Amino acid sequence: MNKLEQIGAQELLSMLSDEELMSVKDTVTKSMIPANTRSEAVDACLKCSQSAMQLLRRKKIRRDILMQYLARKSISVSAGTDKVRLVKQIIEYWNNGSSSISTSLSSPSDLSSINQLSHQFTEWFYTSWNNLTTFTPDHFFPDCQLTLVHENQRRISAAYYVCETLRSYITSQDLHFYPNIQSNKAEESKHGLVLIQVHGTIHQRGTCIGIFDQSFGLVRDPTHSNNYLIKFSFLNMQTQQAQQTALLSTNQPTPTYLIDILQNYDQTIQQQIDSTDYIIDEDDDDDDE
Known part of the structure; x- marks a missing residue:
């Protein structure tokens, strides 16, 4: 996974319950890596997943969670959209529509308005803080x-x-x-x-x-x-x-x-x-x- 996909995956994994997250971690790592905290479990999932597609298609990452994630990002999606399509939409968002998530923020000359800076900073800060x-x-x-x-x-x-x-x-x-x-x-x-x-x-x-x-x-x-x-x-x-x-x-x-x-x-x-x-x-x- 590239850096943008890792940051996005961290945010999505934080939506899982403790039981669901640990279950995903055990599946991804084949129960070979222990984790005592949620952050350790997320880190293990990222390190042991070959791709974002592989991670998001895990059974415990349910279709309704993917839809909730897209809804949080104000991305419209049909109620009948299958899981594979939802996964593709999220990965596309991470790589194209989510370029504002980074470990640093651009200067005003790179931004169309102060509101865009506000949204960019907020998405980056809370993703980073939560994970x-x-x-x-x-x-x-x-x-x-x-x-x-x-x-x-x-x-x-x-x-x-x-x-x-x-x-x-x-x-x-x-x-x-x-x-x-x-x-x-x-x-x-x-x-x-x-x-x-x-x-x-x-x-x-x-x-x-x-x-x-x-x-x-x-x-x-x-x-x-x-x-x-x-x-x-x-x-x-x-x-x-x-x-x-x-x-x-x-x-x-x-x-x-x-x-x-x-x-x-x-x-x-x-x-x-x-x-x-x-x-x-x-x-x-x-x-x-």
Whole structure:
């Protein structure tokens, strides 16, 4: 499998229950490779499958799961479509329609709009987070900050600790986060800070247990080929049914603290520009003897 197929397969396998995933792993590996966690099972499935077609045609990866996956990607499919055709559609999507999933994000010149960047980032981030294979501190600025709104605004600083905190939700609590990309909101400040708001559902061992909303601040980093890196993130998780309507509403205005961040970022950049003394070295006088 190529890299795009591996990333897509990781996301699809995460939709299986623990029992189904371990069963697929045993079939693919002929029960020769043990796995203690879901991430280990997914990794074994990818390493021991000769192709994406071979993996997706396994009996435990049922037709209804394939249809659910396509529905999540807003890909229309006839109710009577057989499994072989569904598999081909998914593999074609991974290789052609899913080029936005990567371990880095393109600069704005490669994007038609800020909304496209929003969708591209969201699909990449949550696929990477849920499966952890490519989820590393390299995607965060060294001074990145994560604010956990649901933990009384607890703040984590530095790329390594932010990454490890987010990883712990997957490794320790076996949670998986599924964004509703169509409800995304995105804004960009005049100095290039991109603010993205995401809403979605939280799942644990195949059961939906709550909802979340998460905001990201992205800034381009010239040292990473001008790719976007995460400057900050706010994460709020809720499991109370009564709060779902307010949290997931696409008509909610942008929180004032996020608007303030956009404005403060531009003001800080402008202050840095105004306070900098630019010195241009003059060439030596060639006539000096």
